Amino acid sequence: MVAFEGVSKRFAAGRTSAEVAALDGVDLIVPRGSVTGIIGRSGAGKSTLIRLVNGLEKPTSGRVVVDGVNIAGLDEKKLRDVRRSIGMIFQHFNLLASRTAFDNIALPLEIAGIDRPTIEKRVTPLLDLVGLSDKRDRYPSELSGGQKQRIGIARALATEPKLLLSDEATSALDPETTRSILALLKTINKELGLTVLLITHEMEVIKTIADHVAVIDGGRIVEQGPTFDVFTGHTHATTRSLLGGLAGLHLPEFLTRQMVEKPEPGLRTILRIIFKGENATEPMLARLGSDLGIEVNIMAGAVDEIAGRPFGMLVVSLLADEAKITHARSFLADHGLSSEVVGYVR
Numbered sequence: 164m165v166a167f168e169g170v171s172k173r174f175a176a177g178r179t180s181a182e183v184a185a186l187d188g189v190d191l192i193v194p195r196g197s198v199t200g201i202i203g204r205s206g207a208g209k210s211t212l213i214r215l216v217n218g219l220e221k222p223t224s225g226r227v228v229v230d231g232v233n234i235a236g237l238d239e240k241k242l243r244d245v246r247r248s249i250g251m252i253f254q255h256f257n258l259l260a261s262r263t264a265f266d267n268i269a270l271p272l273e274i275a276g277i278d279r280p281t282i283e284k285r286v287t288p289l290l291d292l293v294g295l296s297d298k299r300d301r302y303p304s305e306l307s308g309g310q311k312q313r314i315g316i317a318r319a320l321a322t323e324p325k326l327l328l329s330d331e332a333t334s335a336l337d338p339e340t341t342r343s344i345l346a347l348l349k350t351i352n353k354e355l356g357l358t359v360l361l362i363t364h365e366m367e368v369i370k371t372i373a374d375h376v377a378v379i380d381g382g383r384i385v386e387q388g389p390t391f392d393v394f395t396g397h398t399h400a401t402t403r404s405l406l407g408g409l410a411g412l413h414l415p416e417f418l419t420r421q422m423v424e425k426p427e428p429g430l431r432t433i434l435r436i437i438f439k440g441e442n443a444t445e446p447m448l449a450r451l452g453s454d455l456g457i458e459v460n461i462m463a464g465a466v467d468e469i470a471g472r473p474f475g476m477l478v479v480s481l482l483a484d485e486a487k488i489t490h491a492r493s494f495l496a497d498h499g500l501s502s503e504v505v506g507y508v509r
């Protein structure tokens with residue numbers, strides 16, 4: 164739906180002749196029908212990227228292709244047509260205080276010169292879709308943050324766009340409201356087939372809703388692809404630091420405190436098993452124990468959910484010699500599980 168091909172964007176830096184590279188050689192694919200998330204820290208280039216998609220900025224070099232059209236080469240009139248096929252939602256909703264919920268949603272249709280009966284026919288089902296039919300005549304000051312964002316979403320959908328751009332749309336909302344807005348966006352993506360491109364600095368948003376992700380740092384995309392693969396593979400250092408406390412990757416402190424690094428006779432081996440999807444099951448671990456004639460104790464476990472699939476770790480202790488540990492690890496590998504020896508305990 165959107166492709167960036169070698170896109171750079173430089174801005175003049177104040178009054179000096181120096182330039183700031185907000186984006187530097189960006190290649191990005193937003194698959195049609197996907198929910199694609201762009202995640203990066205403040206100043207990474209996310210807003211610039213989204214402003215290039217809707218033609219508010221032009222690239223210094225490279226091509227920005229939206230629905231098959233290189234928008235960098237369009238005149239203002241053609242660009243307006245492209246913008247009409249793109250809906251946009253914002254962190255602070257950008258509703259007009261003097262207009263009711265209905266009239267805020269109707270605004271883009273009024274601007275496009277659409278007649279009142281058609282507007283009525285389009286806006287009423289949109290109010291229904293976002294669950295606010297009963298708020299049709301309310302003003303923004305009478306609505307909660309989540310309700311305002313629902314009106315913002317309905318307004319973005321009024322012109323029946325193919326692409327929805329979301330600029331930190333949940334950053335001003337509490338976690339529960341965030342979840343309900345993300346669920347609404349997912350419904351819109353699935354039921355209307357709309358491609359959603361969202362920028363955020365919140366990892367939870369990406370893990371919950373994005374099926375594709377691109378990680379941006381210093382104006383460069385450091386990795387991109389299906390969210391589950393990007394976050395559970397050998398992630399780039401930037402991604403790892405953004406992921407921060409991903410449950411699946413940290414050993415609990417009670418264990419690290421008693422662990423020693425060198426094996427000694429009589430010590431139990433601590434194995435960390437990383438599981439992706441649903442491949443680590445209790446019956447499988449029980450079979451591991453009985454096949455090898457060893458005792459397998461589960462010491463700790465943690466699970467995270469990424470793009471609807473579990474990802475996490477199990478920490479087990481095994482009283483077995485080195486040969487049996489090697490056997491156990493190949494048994495686990497045969498079941499698609501990666502494992503590593505992290506230490507030894509009494």
Ligand SMILES: Nc1ncnc2c1ncn2[C@@H]1O[C@H](COP(=O)(O)OP(=O)(O)OP(=O)(O)O)[C@@H](O)[C@H]1O
Pocket residue numbers: 174175176183184185203204205206207208209210211212364
């Ligand atoms: N109009 C501009 N003029 C000069 N520099 C700019 C302009 N717009 C962005 N920049 C610079 O480009 C870089 C990327 O900015 P951008 O706003 O795209 O980042 P961001 O990831 O959206 O950050 P945030 O999460 O804080 O909004 C920053 O160094 C910023 O200072």
